[in-house]
Amino acid sequence: MKSTILIFAALSVSFLAVSQEPVTPDALPESKALLKYIYSISGKYILAGQHNFPNSGSRNTLFAANYIGETPPVWSQDFGFAAEGDKDSYLARPEIIREAIKQHKNGFIITLCWHAVPPTAEEPVTFQPARATDPSAPLSSVQGRLTDKQFRDILTPGTALYKQWVKQVDEIAGFLRQLQEAHVPVLWRPYHEMNGDWFWWGGRFEGKYTTAALYRQIFDRLVKYHKLKNLIWVWSVDRPSQPGREFERYFPGTKYLDILAIDIYGNDFNKSYYDGLKALSGGKPVTLGEVGNPPSPDIIKQQPGWVYWVVWAGMARGTSAEDYKKLVNSPNVLFLEDQAYLDGTAEYRAACGFEPVKIDRTADFTGEWRIDESESSISRNTGFSNTPYKLVVKHDQKNISVRSFSVVEWDDDDVTELTLPLDGKEITSTGFMNSPRVQVIFLSPAKDTLTIDTRITTKFGDKPPVDIKSKEVWTLAERGRKLIIIQKSDGMMGRGPVTNRLVYNKY
DSSP, X not given: OHHHHHHHHHHHGGGSOOOOSOSSTTOOHHHHHHHHHHHHHTTXXXXXXXXXXXXXXXXXXXXXXXXXXXXXXEEEEEOOOBOTTSTTBGGGHHHHHHHHHHHHXXXXXXXXXXXXOOTTSOXXXXXXXXXXXXXXXXXXXXXXOOOHHHHHHHTSTTSHHHHHHHHHHHXXXXXXXXXXXXXXXXXXXXXXXXXXXXXXXXSOOSSSSOHHHHXXXXXXXXXXXXXXOSEEEEEEEEOOOSTXXXXXXXXXXXXXXXXXXXXXOXXXXXXXXXXXXXXXXXXXXXXXXXXXXXXXXXXXXXXXXXEEEEEOTTOGGGSOHHHHHHHHTOTTEEOTTOHHHHHHTHHHHHHTTOOOOOOOOOOOOOEEEEEOTTTOBOGGGOTTTXXXXXXXXXXXXXXXXXXXXXXXXXXXXXXXXXXXXXXXXXXXXXXXXXXXXXXXXXXXXXXXXXXXXXXXEEOOTTSXXXXXXXXXEEEEETTTTEEEEEEEEOOSTTOOOEEEEEEEEEO
């Protein structure tokens, strides 16, 4: 009966009117603007995100950007817990703050979590309990179970463990205050996966001394005592995979959270999890706080309310490049380079005192390129015998130089060299059958597309000279890893126009 009442009370929240203001009183204008943006994309778009290990700066985000071909705009970090030199070192906190400020200016949305050290220990600690640990010894790892008395003491002002908890939280508050002073709003996700029993803070829902009470206690300490106004509160659970992990048992109340999150690994995007959070949310946004793999376009279509995902550090390659390509091409998924993200965050950026994010789309075609025959297509099925298998390109502000390598089956490669100025002037040379050739090269105003117009004047026997015109359009894809050349020409000897699509991979 008690469980039924809890469920009914939780579900009834969804019928209440929801405010789009942060639950933090007098929140920073930047925080209000960020939450407003998140509400605006709910049900329309989902933002890609990437977590970074504490001691790695932004390396995980940079790796993901290169691997995916687009940049996840949600930048995630953790305050750490481990010893010096470890990827999770708590000593990286000053650098984390500097990096968060930098990435905020660069156009990223900042989210932070904290694998908090149990108040029974001093930093640093291990992630899991040591195997040889005395069961009666105080817990000195992020994972593990406190005694009921220890947990009660953490929630009881005046006890030694409460004072230790205050000391630990106050240190984190100091770093969050630095972000506030830099006017950086933070999607703050404390005590994540709280309905699980693997972290010391989680899995307690009976009686007065519960995990939800601990969440409310850190809220009060940071908001009411420290007066932090830059936090957007993200309440975060794990999948309700067994009895005792139902979301509503850990729900602290709508006045303590702005966003509801769930962590999902193993591609377990069960729609019941989504429906359960939505029913509990009362109209507030829902998100994927941590994932091992991002949801597929089909999952996003079935569960359209997720506002962002965060792939955990070191797991970017757990999703194939082909699957990421589907997400990049999905109209509902936003990366940093997408115009919908740049336009959508313009108001938020203005509230932060910044111009809209500007992406430098200037193409640099410099490099060695090898033909990808599987992705290329040649008109009339003539094969690749007349197509260069390799291009070596040097591109600077004034010229573009191209060395083309073509296979000669009975001899060494045929190598041709051509240098064209980028000032739009005509260049005269010789082409097919030593015929006069005139070429002009144009770089688009956005400097992301190269166009080469060619005219060859050819004479066959006693017939009048014929001009054969062709056009090549060069573009880069996948963050400069692919060169795509579209060739169109009039064709020869009355065969009609020819269109080829050549795809080269950077070598």
